[in-house]
Amino acid sequence: xxxxxxxxxxxxxxxxxxxxxxxxxxRHLGMGDFAFDRIENPDEFQIEGxxxxxxxxxxxxxxxxxxxxxxxxxxxxxxxxxEPEIEDKVLLGIRPCDxxxxxxxxxxxxxxxxDMPYKRRRxxxxxxxxxxxxxxxxxxCVETDSGPWAKRGFDWQLHGLEEGIYLLEVGxxxxxxxxxxxxxxxxxxxxxxxxxxxxxxxxxxxKFKKRPYxxxxxxxxxxxGEEVYRYLGDRCFRCGGCNxxxxxxxCYNVADIGTRRGERVLFWxxxxxxxxxxxxxxxxxxxxxxSRLKFRFECKLAEWNTETYGRIxxxxxxxxxxxxxxxxxxxxxxxxxxET
Amino acid sequence: MKRNRMSHxxxxxxxxxxxxxxxxxxxxFVRPDxxxxxxxxxxxxxxxxxxxxxxxxVASAPHEGLLRFTIRKxxxxxxxxxxxxxxxxxxxxxxxxxxFPLDPGGTAVIIGGGxxxxxxxxxxxxLLKKGDFDLWAFNGARSPRHILYADExxxxxxxxxxxxxxxxxxxxxKYEEGVITVSMEKYLPKIEKGxxxxxxxxxxxxxxxxxxxxxxFREENIYLSLEAHMKCAFGICGHCRIGNKFVCVDGxxxxxxxxKDYEEFLA
Numbered sequence: 288x289x290x291x292x293x294x295x296x297x298x299x300x301x302x303x304x305x306x307x308x309x310x311x312x313x314r315h316l317g318m319g320d321f322a323f324d325r326i327e328n329p330d331e332f333q334i335e336g337x338x339x340x341x342x343x344x345x346x347x348x349x350x351x352x353x354x355x356x357x358x359x360x361x362x363x364x365x366x367x368x369x370e371p372e373i374e375d376k377v378l379l380g381i382r383p384c385d386x387x388x389x390x391x392x393x394x395x396x397x398x399x400x401x402d403m404p405y406k407r408r409r410x411x412x413x414x415x416x417x418x419x420x421x422x423x424x425x426x427x428c429v430e431t432d433s434g435p436w437a438k439r440g441f442d443w444q445l446h447g448l449e450e451g452i453y454l455l456e457v458g459x460x461x462x463x464x465x466x467x468x469x470x471x472x473x474x475x476x477x478x479x480x481x482x483x484x485x486x487x488x489x490x491x492x493x494k495f496k497k498r499p500y501x502x503x504x505x506x507x508x509x510x511x512g513e514e515v516y517r518y519l520g521d522r523c524f525r526c527g528g529c530n531x532x533x534x535x536x537x538c539y540n541v542a543d544i545g546t547r548r549g550e551r552v553l554f555w556x557x558x559x560x561x562x563x564x565x566x567x568x569x570x571x572x573x574x575x576x577x578s579r580l581k582f583r584f585e586c587k588l589a590e591w592n593t594e595t596y597g598r599i600x601x602x603x604x605x606x607x608x609x610x611x612x613x614x615x616x617x618x619x620x621x622x623x624x625x626e627t
Numbered sequence: 628m629k630r631n632r633m634s635h636x637x638x639x640x641x642x643x644x645x646x647x648x649x650x651x652x653x654x655x656f657v658r659p660d661x662x663x664x665x666x667x668x669x670x671x672x673x674x675x676x677x678x679x680x681x682x683x684x685v686a687s688a689p690h691e692g693l694l695r696f697t698i699r700k701x702x703x704x705x706x707x708x709x710x711x712x713x714x715x716x717x718x719x720x721x722x723x724x725x726x727f728p729l730d731p732g733g734t735a736v737i738i739g740g741g742x743x744x745x746x747x748x749x750x751x752x753x754l755l756k757k758g759d760f761d762l763w764a765f766n767g768a769r770s771p772r773h774i775l776y777a778d779e780x781x782x783x784x785x786x787x788x789x790x791x792x793x794x795x796x797x798x799x800x801k802y803e804e805g806v807i808t809v810s811m812e813k814y815l816p817k818i819e820k821g822x823x824x825x826x827x828x829x830x831x832x833x834x835x836x837x838x839x840x841x842x843x844f845r846e847e848n849i850y851l852s853l854e855a856h857m858k859c860a861f862g863i864c865g866h867c868r869i870g871n872k873f874v875c876v877d878g879x880x881x882x883x884x885x886x887k888d889y890e891e892f893l894a
Contacts, residue, residue, distance in 0.1 A: 365676070
């Protein structure tokens, strides 16, 4: 473990920016809301003092909407491809739950050899994770083995010791190289620092709301009865918020905007929308909201996730809980599932 | 450079000919800019700029030359396709999906309901050219106005048996009347060894599968071609997921034994 303070971190960020790297880090939007944003100068980011960003940083790689083709500009009837621009980037301050989310999206893409913007963007990314000292009420990463500190997938991970002072954990070869390069801005951690880290971690774990029903509910996923889905379906407002805020949701739709001249765009979709499962001829594979919720909960929690992705695809970030206006969220679902 | 078909990048294809097949159903014979080899049961994504893209199975057999798509007017993209004329252009990408197993290992029983006859037509004409099989084909539709390929199917004799049936006949109809399983019960013998290939509306699947099981087929020898409205066709967009499978890459053809628990596809 190395030790670094926030001033040194800003210097390193400055060096990244000077080299032409794009840096994405949390920025305060006001009213206590934080979001990942492109940082233009090293004073702009803030990585501690809040639990997590409103949206997971997956949108840096998987844009909410993006143009994949243009038509009617050169030749009639042909959609020309638009290639995504790829920056050499640094992702600073990503939380362990969202990092695990990115790794799960990687695994999802790795099943097939598809040429997609996400995959291209994801390649050149230096990840500096920030281990969480303080959970929110809705956080349950301790139950899904995805936090409050990351165990994989980072180049560096910062562990707060006190405000503005972090232990820096190197997690990759690239991370080692860069740590060597900036060695004069860091020092070696002492035994006392490591003891303090252990104490901090214990304290953090103690702050999580106890949710014994989460693991029990996940174990029962196959047995959950239709009445549970119906009950939650009746409460669901079909807003799609759970999908849009989810660090592992990847579904998208494609549409042409414009008639004779326009663009083919790819944009986030939600399995909670009626149109998601619609087929030709007014058929719908999932005509009721209960079956759509079942589709979503199984996508995240079914046992086949472990076979294919090595784990369930919920990372416990809790965003779908606080955004759900109908209280039809995964927390209530797992409570019900645990009673099955 | 080899084109990566695992992306949204489409080729251009010219519509060479359009044929009226049945009420609201036309066949489009298209020639892509590059030759696109495919297997019966695979599908392509067709697009019209400014309207959108949708998946369509190929109705022609690989040896038949032009790619033939038999398309029912039912939504935005298909309505726009129906307005096109010969000589106009389409976007095309594919082929996608697994296709049908091509060796029936005995008797081949092909069952197509409505527009579901399109993908099994590809298989039927492929099998007729490739081998010497005992072959049954049941082609069902709502009414005589909706039956597909009748003129192409009636010339076969010998070991190829074709049964046309409609739910409601009219006075000019010379063939069977009743849902497709009625004809299957009536004509299809017990099958010791063979493969069944089924495509049709979800409501047809369960009844057809039951009849096939009664006739001696094993669950793993009954193949169903499923429909889903995929947006990517290479396993990413998510729309065609069923459990841990994706209709676009793991299907669209599945043995019944693999999907019998997925109720939404077998309404």
